[in-house]
Amino acid sequence: MVAVVRVRGTVNVTKEVATTLSKLRLLRANSMTLVRLTPSIDGMLKKAKDYLMWGRIDKNTLRLLLLKRGRLPGNRRLSDENLSKFTRYNSLDELVEAVWASDSPSQVLKPIKPVFRLTPPKGGFKKSVKKHVKKGGVLGDWGDRINTILKRMI
Structure with a gap:
């Protein structure tokens, strides 16, 4: 990636x-x-x-990036509560693993804003x-x- x-x-x-x-x-x-x-x-x-x-x-920089600069619609941060509400992932670590293993990061990050x-x-x-x-x-x-x-x- x-x-x-x-x-x-x-x-x-x-x-x-x-x-x-x-x-x-x-x-x-x-x-x-x-x-x-x-x-x-x-x-x-x-x-x-x-x-x-x-x-x-x-992977460590990706996790830090999603934690600090990742945003959901409405400029919401990527907390575990917001992730479970708006995405199919329950925690940030699950999301990082899915993005890391995926061939298309934009598809995994679908509800998350694509630009940091x-x-x-x-x-x-x-x-x-x-x-x-x-x-x-x-x-x-x-x-x-x-x-x-x-x-x-x-």
């Missing part, structure tokens, strides 16, 4: 890239979504690489948001290292 975070804003975005970002549901800076890496998603990430960072999320609104990272981005990871920036594929920056953004 891959976490995709939009790092840059909306100014001077080409129409083609804006369409790609809207298909990923990333309309604002510091918003995040979960996707499975398929060839079509990989192409979308490469097309919008100048505005995104992405990488493989681990994150804050800018605590301490700021340590590198430029205009350069790619390989050139000393934050854009592009982070791999497993994305979990450290996601924990600072949650």
Whole structure:
């Protein structure tokens, strides 16, 4: 499972890239979504690489993300009571296991809002948001290292 975070804003975005970002549901800076890496998603990430960072999320970060930033309709938090009322899962741990085992996280997270609104990272981005990871920036594929920056953004 891959976490995709939009790092840059909306100014001077080409129409083609804006369409790609809207298909990923990333309309604002510091918003995040979960996707499975398929060839079509990989192409979308490469097309919008100048505005995104992405990488493989681990189970602990996924649990923390759902606990702190997951929302149900009406901006309700993902408490055990709300989960049992609005979803078929009775606890957050059940939901995390189902999302982790699923091929389609959006289907498992159906009543939950698909976009997570994150804050800018605590301490700021340590590198430029205009350069790619390989050139000393934050854009592009982070791999497993994305979990450290996601924990600072949650």
